[in-house]
Structures are given as structure tokens and as C-alpha cells.
Amino acid sequence: MIEQFYIVYTLCAAVLACGFSVGVVGAAVRERRRTGRDARLRTEYLHTLMLALGGDGTQVPYFPLFGRFGSRRLLCEAVAGVVAITYGLNDGLLRRIVAHYRLDRRMLRQARRCRGYRRAQALAVLACLPADESVAAAVAPYLRSRNRYVRFHALAVQLSVDPSHALQRIGDYAYPLSASEVAELMALLRRGILPLAYGPLLETRSLNLRRVGLAIVRQFGIEEAEGRLLQFVADTAHPALGREALYALCSLRRSLLRREVAVFITEMDARERRALLRCMALEGYAPTTMQRLFEEAERPYYETLVQSYKRSLA
Amino acid sequence: MGIMRRILIVAEDAFARDVIRLSLAGLGAEVRCTTDCEGMRTLCRREAFDLVIVLQAASFLCGGNPVREVRPAGLRHPAVYVLSWQQAEQTVLSLLESGVDQYMTFPVNLQRLRRKVSDELGGRV
Numbered sequence: 001m002i003e004q005f006y007i008v009y010t011l012c013a014a015v016l017a018c019g020f021s022v023g024v025v026g027a028a029v030r031e032r033r034r035t036g037r038d039a040r041l042r043t044e045y046l047h048t049l050m051l052a053l054g055g056d057g058t059q060v061p062y063f064p065l066f067g068r069f070g071s072r073r074l075l076c077e078a079v080a081g082v083v084a085i086t087y088g089l090n091d092g093l094l095r096r097i098v099a100h101y102r103l104d105r106r107m108l109r110q111a112r113r114c115r116g117y118r119r120a121q122a123l124a125v126l127a128c129l130p131a132d133e134s135v136a137a138a139v140a141p142y143l144r145s146r147n148r149y150v151r152f153h154a155l156a157v158q159l160s161v162d163p164s165h166a167l168q169r170i171g172d173y174a175y176p177l178s179a180s181e182v183a184e185l186m187a188l189l190r191r192g193i194l195p196l197a198y199g200p201l202l203e204t205r206s207l208n209l210r211r212v213g214l215a216i217v218r219q220f221g222i223e224e225a226e227g228r229l230l231q232f233v234a235d236t237a238h239p240a241l242g243r244e245a246l247y248a249l250c251s252l253r254r255s256l257l258r259r260e261v262a263v264f265i266t267e268m269d270a271r272e273r274r275a276l277l278r279c280m281a282l283e284g285y286a287p288t289t290m291q292r293l294f295e296e297a298e299r300p301y302y303e304t305l306v307q308s309y310k311r312s313l314a
Numbered sequence: 315m316g317i318m319r320r321i322l323i324v325a326e327d328a329f330a331r332d333v334i335r336l337s338l339a340g341l342g343a344e345v346r347c348t349t350d351c352e353g354m355r356t357l358c359r360r361e362a363f364d365l366v367i368v369l370q371a372a373s374f375l376c377g378g379n380p381v382r383e384v385r386p387a388g389l390r391h392p393a394v395y396v397l398s399w400q401q402a403e404q405t406v407l408s409l410l411e412s413g414v415d416q417y418m419t420f421p422v423n424l425q426r427l428r429r430k431v432s433d434e435l436g437g438r439v
Contacts (some may be wrong), residue, residue: 043332050336053424081329088423186401191421219401282404 038074041065045078049097053082057090060100072106079103080128087191095130104131108138116147123153127160136161143173152181156188163193171206176240182215189216196220202228207241214244218251226254234260243272250279256289265293273298281305319343319435320361322392324354325369334367334397337424341432351380358384363392365434371398374409381413390415393434397422 045063052061065071079097083089098104104126111122123139135157142154155173159166170177170185177185188194194212201213202225210232217225225248232238232245242264249256265273273294280290281302290302321343325331328349335345343364348354351373354366366384373380374396381394395416396409406417416430 042329046329046332047336050333050339054337054339082333085330085333085420085422086424087421088425187399187421190419221403 034070038070041071042074042078045075046082049078049082052093052097053090057093060093060096063101066101072101072103073110075101076103076107076125076129080125083128083130091130098129098131104129104135108135111139111142117149119145120147120149120153123150123157127153127156131157131161133161148175148178151175152177152184156184159185159188159193166194167201167209170212171204171209173208177208177211182211185212186215186219198222198225202232207238210241211244214241214248218248221252223252223254226252229254230258230260233258233264239267243268246276247279250276250283250285253283253285256280256285257292262293274301277302278305319365320363321345321431321435322354322357322363322366323347323369324349324351324366324373326350327369330369333424334369334427337428338431341428341435343431343435351378351383354380355383358392365393365395365431367395367397367431369397371396371400371405371409374412374414375405379412385413395430397427 041064048061048063052059063071063075066075079094083094107122107126107129111119111126114122119142123142126135126139139154139157142150143158145151145154151173155169158169162169166188185194189196196216198213198216198220201209201216204210204213214229214232216222217229229245229249229252233242233249235242246256246261246264249261265276268276277290277294277298287299287303287306291299294302319342321338321341323331323334323345325334325347326349331347331349335347338345346357346361346363348357354368357363358366363384368374368380384394385392393415394413395418396414397418397420399420400406401419409417415434418427
């Protein structure tokens, strides 16, 4: 009796194991086929889109197999991908494509259905699609999301939809922008969505707008802003902003032998001081400048950095 | 009949590579693609390209100099363009000093790129 039970048990286990293996292999094959099909379709869509953008731009192109499972997502990604790495494209044609194939509605629906990072990804794609005002209103609730990626990409959607109110929207954004988020905003600036005037940004009361202003100063090497940067460094109410202003001064390669800078550096912790030393080494500050700002114990770190190949990587 | 020009695009990102490749269509040049610097070296040894477009600055920042590897010593041929997200002045200067002929920051204007490539290839006729 026991032997029969063992035999039946072993047979059942073997059947289950075989079934499971066949299922796994089948899923892998199906996934590979789907990936291959997606890759082909994405290439096809990109090709069609680029042909249309390179042509006279009057007719909305026909995308083959549109409507099949996953094809809308692929077309959204193709359009968003092209917009993300280029500027000066035929905006009218892109708008007509998005409206004709209802790509913005599709990404909005996906953002509503998904949660967390998937929602952020849907919003990131949506931010690259030319959309209308209703989309900006639809993503407004996501500005209060607990997920910072969702919040930021919702803001990016609003900025791309309505560039004329970009500064107001950044100013109203209730959360501090991180360095990477400011870098993303700078990419928008290069695409012509944000204005380049740094002066009003540095004078505003909004910390986020000041950060964007500082990023513009750093990126374009605006030496005239030195006085304002020193004021930020001296302002003890916002040490984070002071730190960014100090880095901006380093990027401009201005003299750091100022009373405001010396006071600020004494209040920095060890980790921040090391980071600043790396930045100074990268920008090529002389060891004599460093010696007058830092303590004796910190000098060997800087000298090692300057003498090593790491200087160009720091 | 004109000489067929050859362009090589080096990019890990297949999407960006395709976008640049398709934007250069109709220039009357043969466009080849590869994914990394190793492929670029191999192809450049095998064929003479008129223009190499590299879509990443990373290969220049890790101690190597791809320009020296694809261009025989003392020559300005092939021309090397770099397109990258790097925007720091120092990085751009380093790239230009290492022999890069043209540096463009993403996002790029495809018409402008096409014009520059067309001028570059036209100047070699």
C-alpha cells in the first residue's frame, strides 16, 4: 500500500514538474517572440515617423498594425523618444499624429491605471508628447503624489504643455527639486521650453526657481552673477542653496578667497568639504587657494587628487 | 557619378542610433552602424569612412582616445562628430582638444546635424 502511494506521489510530482517546465519554456518562447515583434514594430514606426518628419509634413502617416496589442505603447515610445533627443521638429505634424492616434489619451489612461514607477514612466512619456491643455489639468492631481518621480514628471507634462507658464508652475511646485530634476529642466531649456533669463530667477523668493537660475548660471558660465552667488553663500537661512551657489562659483572659476566662502566652508561637515575639494580639483584651483580655506589635515587629500589621474574624473 | 561617401555611427542606444541614421537618409552616403568602440576600430581598419559620429562621450572619458585609433597619425580624416548629453565646458573642451571635429549636445536639431554632415561630406568631394 505504502509502495503504491509512493509511486503515485512520484508520478504526480513528475507530471507537475514537467508541466511547470513546459509552462516556463513556453512563456519564455512567447516572451522572446513578443520582444522580437515589438522591436520590429518599433523600428517600423520610427522609420515611418522619421520619413514623415523629413517630408513635407502635411499628411498624418499610416502606422502598420496599429491597434494590435502593445502597438499604441510602441508608437507612444517612438514619438516620445524622438522628441526627447531632438528639437526643432515639425511640431504641427507631431501634434496631428498624437491627436489622430490618441496617444496622449492612451498614456493618460496608463498613468491612471498604474501605480508608482510605472505611473512615473507613463507620465515621462506623456511629457514628451505634444499635448493640449486638458492633459495638463488631468495630471494636476499627480503633483501631490507621494512618489517624487510621479510628482516631477507630472510637472514636466505641465511644462511641456504650457511653456508660457513654466516659471509659475515651477515656482508653485511644493517640493524641493533635486539636482537630477534640475538637470532635466535644463534639458527642457535647451529644447526652448524654458526662458534663459537668469536674473529674475535668482531674485525670486521661490527656492526651486533660484535653483534653476543657478543651473543656468553654471551651464552658461554667466560671470556677471558672481555678486548674487556670494549673497546666496552668505545667506544662512538656506544652506543648501548656498552650497549650490558655491559650486556655481567653482564652475565659473571665480576667486574663492572671500569672507562669505570662508565662513560657509567652516560650517560644512566633513563629507561636504570633501565633495567641495573634489569640485575644486576638477575646476583646477591652485593648492594655495585650498590651503587658505581648508585645515591642515585636509590638504593631503586635495594634493593627492591634483597629482593623480583622478583629477579629470572627480 | 560622385563617389559614395561613408558614414559610421557608433552608439549603444539602438533607438538614438536609428534616429540619427534615418535623419541622414538621402544624403547619398552609405551609413554603417556599430554599438561600441571596439566595433568602430574594427570597421575603421576594414573600410575608409569619411565621417564617424559617436553618440557617447563615455568612450573618451575613460582614458582612451578613439579619435587617435580611427584616424591615422597626422591626418584629419575621417572627421569625428560626438553627440552626447555632456554639457560641462571642460568635457567639451577636452573632446575638442582630443581631435573631435564637432561636438553637439543632446537634444540635437536634426536639420542642423544633417546640414553639417552634408557640408562635411561635400567639402571632401
